[in-house]
Amino acid sequence: MITGKMKVTDVVKAYPEAVELFNDFHIDYCCGGKDELEKALQQLGIESKSFIEVLNKKIVNQPHKSNKGHVLAVERLAEMDIPVLIDYIIDTHHSKERVLLAEIDELINKVLLVHYEHHQSQLVPLHRLFSDLRKELQEHFAKEEKLIFPFMKNSFTESKSTGFVKELEDEHEGAGNLMKEITACTNDFTPPEDGCASYRMVFQKLEELVKDVYIHIFTENSLLFPKYEGGIGQ
């Protein structure tokens, strides 16, 4: 049973299929996931009692309708040792997001040029936000892959350092804020009526990227880092 006092991140750990509803209502389960669900809902102006009722009805009380793939994935990730989980994060999320960043980068330049005249008020800020996100994510992935993840894989309990966990969490928060701005700037990834196929493709790929990064950050903040700090899986 889901209650308002549960942390958002704990709701996702216990009921991963809540992610879809959380995405629809912009409930932050990665960077802001440490907040209680009730507080997160209040901040968004959502009436918490009825929302939690719907959540329980849809997810907890109808498990046969739940997305089993999600459930199994989170259970499987939670059981992985740190080196295996790190390899999974790189192979699954870093690789996919690098491809999406490159594809969007090329497409968004094309769309900016073609639709500048009528849609500059949306496309110019979107181009800037995406460029900032791309730069931050690429640098963040390099830091994780070349510096922090090798250290996490090889360190023993005595030589643990938690300073860089905070550093990565802060960077996740920065990326999370940019993604919220991108979501608002694209009207929830809804292209304009006169948007061409490339315009629609940019929005579709941006949405795919944002959803993947949310799950990626959740996996690091809520599964990998607590496992590392707790010394489990060493």
Ligand SMILES: [Fe+2]
């Ligand atoms: Fe990562």
Ligand SMILES: [Fe+2]
């Ligand atoms: Fe990260």
